[in-house]
Amino acid sequence: MELITSLAGELRTVLGTVLSAAPFIIGYVLLILGTLAVWKVIRQFLQPRRDYSALKTVTFGDESAVTSNTVASVISIALIFVLWGAFTGSKLLPGFLHVPGAFTGEGSFTYTAQGPDGSTDEATVMVRVFPAGSEADAPEAALGEGFAKDDGLAVQAYRSELLRFDDNDEFTRDDGASVVAIDGRPVEAGGPGVDVGFATVNVTGRGTLNITPDTGWQMEPIWLPAPEAVWSQLVKISSDGFRNSTLAEHLGYSLFRVIVGFLLGAIVGIPLGYAMGLSDWFRGWFDPIVEFMRPVPPLALIPLVILWAGIGEVGKIILLFLAALWIMAIAARSGVSGVRISKVHAAYSLGASKWQIMRHVIIPNSLPDIFTGARVAMGVCWGTVVAAELVAAEKGAGMMIMVASKFQSTDIVIMGIILIGVVGFSIDMLMRWAERILVPWKGRG
Amino acid sequence: MSDLDIQKLSMRFDLPGGGSVQALKDVTLTLKEGELLSVLGPSGCGKTTLLNIVAGFLAPTEGTITLGGKKVTGPSAERGMVFQQGALFEWMDVRDNVSFGPRMRGQKPSQYRDEVNHLLDVVGLGDFKEKAIYELSGGMQQRVALARCLANHPDVILMDEPLGALDALTREKMQGLVLKLWKETGKTIILITHSVEEALLLGERLLVMAPRPGRIHKEYRLPFAETGVTQDLRQVKKTAEFGAVREEILGMIWDMEEEIMGRQEGA
Numbered sequence: 001m002e003l004i005t006s007l008a009g010e011l012r013t014v015l016g017t018v019l020s021a022a023p024f025i026i027g028y029v030l031l032i033l034g035t036l037a038v039w040k041v042i043r044q045f046l047q048p049r050r051d052y053s054a055l056k057t058v059t060f061g062d063e064s065a066v067t068s069n070t071v072a073s074v075i076s077i078a079l080i081f082v083l084w085g086a087f088t089g090s091k092l093l094p095g096f097l098h099v100p101g102a103f104t105g106e107g108s109f110t111y112t113a114q115g116p117d118g119s120t121d122e123a124t125v126m127v128r129v130f131p132a133g134s135e136a137d138a139p140e141a142a143l144g145e146g147f148a149k150d151d152g153l154a155v156q157a158y159r160s161e162l163l164r165f166d167d168n169d170e171f172t173r174d175d176g177a178s179v180v181a182i183d184g185r186p187v188e189a190g191g192p193g194v195d196v197g198f199a200t201v202n203v204t205g206r207g208t209l210n211i212t213p214d215t216g217w218q219m220e221p222i223w224l225p226a227p228e229a230v231w232s233q234l235v236k237i238s239s240d241g242f243r244n245s246t247l248a249e250h251l252g253y254s255l256f257r258v259i260v261g262f263l264l265g266a267i268v269g270i271p272l273g274y275a276m277g278l279s280d281w282f283r284g285w286f287d288p289i290v291e292f293m294r295p296v297p298p299l300a301l302i303p304l305v306i307l308w309a310g311i312g313e314v315g316k317i318i319l320l321f322l323a324a325l326w327i328m329a330i331a332a333r334s335g336v337s338g339v340r341i342s343k344v345h346a347a348y349s350l351g352a353s354k355w356q357i358m359r360h361v362i363i364p365n366s367l368p369d370i371f372t373g374a375r376v377a378m379g380v381c382w383g384t385v386v387a388a389e390l391v392a393a394e395k396g397a398g399m400m401i402m403v404a405s406k407f408q409s410t411d412i413v414i415m416g417i418i419l420i421g422v423v424g425f426s427i428d429m430l431m432r433w434a435e436r437i438l439v440p441w442k443g444r445g
Numbered sequence: 446m447s448d449l450d451i452q453k454l455s456m457r458f459d460l461p462g463g464g465s466v467q468a469l470k471d472v473t474l475t476l477k478e479g480e481l482l483s484v485l486g487p488s489g490c491g492k493t494t495l496l497n498i499v500a501g502f503l504a505p506t507e508g509t510i511t512l513g514g515k516k517v518t519g520p521s522a523e524r525g526m527v528f529q530q531g532a533l534f535e536w537m538d539v540r541d542n543v544s545f546g547p548r549m550r551g552q553k554p555s556q557y558r559d560e561v562n563h564l565l566d567v568v569g570l571g572d573f574k575e576k577a578i579y580e581l582s583g584g585m586q587q588r589v590a591l592a593r594c595l596a597n598h599p600d601v602i603l604m605d606e607p608l609g610a611l612d613a614l615t616r617e618k619m620q621g622l623v624l625k626l627w628k629e630t631g632k633t634i635i636l637i638t639h640s641v642e643e644a645l646l647l648g649e650r651l652l653v654m655a656p657r658p659g660r661i662h663k664e665y666r667l668p669f670a671e672t673g674v675t676q677d678l679r680q681v682k683k684t685a686e687f688g689a690v691r692e693e694i695l696g697m698i699w700d701m702e703e704e705i706m707g708r709q710e711g712a
Contacts, residue, residue, distance in 0.1 A: 342532040345502055346590075350546040350597050351522030360545070364536040441535035444579035 035075055081227060088226035089218050099217035102157040104129045106139065107198035109183050111165060111209065113148040116176035121146035125163060127199065128154045129213040132221065147171050153211060155199075158220045160212035162204065173207045182209075225411040230418070233411040242412065243403060245395045251423060253395040257313065258381045258427075261320020265377065269325045270370060273332025274362075283333075290326055298323035298384045302391055311392040316385065323384045324377040331373020335366025368435075368442035375431045382424045397423070447513035447523075447600040449476040449499070449633060454508035456494055456659075467658035468494045469505070474652070474661070476635070478600070481627050481670055483636045483648030485694065487701050491659020492637050493605060499635065500526050500603050512600060522546060525599030527590050527607045533578045539565065539589055540574045546597030557596070564592040567629075568622065584615035588622070595630060604636040608643065620646055621678055628674045641694050645669055645687060646678055653694060655701055657708075663697070665690070 048054065059065040085093035089101045108126045115121070123144055130136035141150035147170035155161040171177035180186060182194040182201050193202030199213040221229065238247040245253075275282035276290070298319055309315035339362055347361045389398025397420050404412035435442065456469040469491045476482055484492045497503045499510055501520040510517040512524065525546075526532075533542050540561060541548075547557035565571055568588040578586060587607055594602055604623075608616045620643060627634055638644050644651055649670045655662035667690065673681050681687060 340531050342528040343534065345500070345520065346526060346528060346532040346593075347545070347549075348502075348520035349500055349522065349524055349526040349599075349603075350549060350593070352545075352549045356549050360549075361534065364534070367536075439536075441577065441579055444535060 039071060084227055087217065087219050088221070088224055090226040090228060092228055101216045101218040103198045103214045103216065104131050104157050107196070109196035109201060111179045112181035112184070113165065113169065113177055114180045115147055115171045120180065121148040123148035123165070124150045125165070126150070126152045127211060127213070129157055129198070130154060131157050143168065155211060155213055157213060158215055160210055163209040163211060165209050178207055179203050179209060222408055222410055225414065229411045230415045234415050237412065237415070242400055250395055250397055250400050251419065254385050254389065254397045255423070257316045257320055257385050258378070261317045262324045262377055262381050264317065264321045265324025266328045266374065269328030270332040273329040274336055276329065276333045277336025290329055294326045294330065298380065299387050302388055306392060316388050319388055320381045320384055323380050327373050327377040327380060328370070331369050332366060335369030336362055338369060339365040367439045371431070371435045371439055371442070375428060378427050378431055379424065382427060386420055447478050447633070449601055450511045451475070451499070452509050454495070454498065454505050454510065456491070456498065456503070457506050470658035470660050472661055476633055478633055479631045481634045481636070481647060481649040482652060483638055483644040484652045484654060485638060485641060485644040485698070486654030487656055487698055487705065490654040490656040492654050494659065496603050496605055496635060496637050500524055522597055523600045525594040525597055525602050527594050527602065527604045529606045530583065530586065530610045533586055533589055535578045537578070539570060539576050539578065539581070542578065542589055543592045543596050545593060561596055564596055567626070568592045584611050584619060587611065587619060591622070591626065595626065599632070601633045601635065604634065606637055606639060609639060617678060623647055624670060624673050641691055641698070642682065645691055646673055646681065653697060656705060
């Protein structure tokens, strides 16, 4: 019961987050529809297509009439970078595309202090907001007249700073002095703050002033660095390396683990799958094992593999071997079971021996299935190696982003994620290319 | 003489849910070398089962089959088979498909090359020797299947509805080709078909089978295959004699189908 209540609470939180994201999602969809409308207008001025599908009157529901629109893809990718740049104040983007950034520069506000005798006096606070990564001194403030003296304060963008306004005043808080108004608007200790144009100022429970400069809409580099920052990290790391290893070494180690683990998995898994497809004894023997191990995510094996084999290469390769093994075994099994019985019959009545049927009929016939399995297995292996490196590794793409995140080097994290995506995508493209070359008969039986 | 002798062949097997099926009962038949037999019957009459037993893919529960005095116990190269479709090897080109049998026997390319080329010319695929199987039309694929079977020099050719998946026009051309190959090679052929016309045109002998249990219902000896070798098949089909036999057999099969339907409704 308790569990259900707490889960219901979590669900509410999740749904609340989804709801708060809804306006952005709706806005994005409207943007897509807007570009579609614009494209439809533009298309009328272009040379119309004259191919067969241009003559189709029924396109809604005809899957073959729906091909990926290159223009949409280009706009989509460009938009991601534009949004990324706009929300990070990227220098690659003209300034008018930036969303409002955090305030930097100088500003001032006045506060009204009330002395213990009930008299009031105004003083000015000069605030200098400096961007992260630089330093600045507090501006000099003329003391001014009255018992409350002017103050100067330096604040880093996206941070806030407390001002003990009374340090230089004639009455201190201990004397009973307090701030009663900011920029002429009355405030209470611990109450809501006052917008002074470039910052929000509120009076804390202890009577000091808390100055929070406006953060604008842009992301702080520690959450999301600008594209050029990620690029310069890529350039820097590919020449200087990261954590005593070059970028090529990090990626190379990850790839090495994937390839060795996958090959071992294939070398064992494919004969295992053949045996399961050709012999009822092997099928009965391994079916329970394979069917049980298949749904266990390889990631769940990481703790056990670390306990047994340590965090070195052997442990990782065992893990990837296990990730690839079941997928390849099942692919080979279905490749064998999928052979049309008439092909086997034909080969027998042409005088082929069992071994010849294996070599010339069953193996070639199973290759398309094995290639499909290999593509899936390579994808799973790549995902697993990155996750395993997140847990423990000396080198590797996953280790790189994990260590970088501990040092809040978000630019390296994002660079790593992009590289992991690029490598994963390249692996899949390579497998598809190999498939086209090696099993051209796939799907045309 | 490699006569095919089928003696009192019966086939009965258990069903998974209990009960059993008598697929064939007491089928006896002798086929002389060079005879062309077509087998016709409603679905479920056991004609494919019969062919699979002759090919050696199934073992009968009773009875024996001998070919040239030798008992049939399993598949072998002396009984070649042509399937309806999908029995070609897509990973080989046309030439490698046709030379499959000789290659499996360990022959060198120099030993089979000329004959394979000749056979491909005979079936009209001389220009398609290096094509991939999936690049060919259905009719062309069946030509490859015929050539592949012939290249292996079987004593008997078993055809399981080889033209069933083809369109009417291609089918007619292929029927002519089958007759031509039969006459030229002098092979014993058993042809299973759904089409009464095809069975009449191609069958020197025609077997009509009846279902439940699968058995021989009636046998005919027909002149049309002989005349079809020299004459146009469409002219043969127009003759009064052809029409009369066709009507007779169609009626026979109709009656069987009606009986099956009636039995099912009664059950």
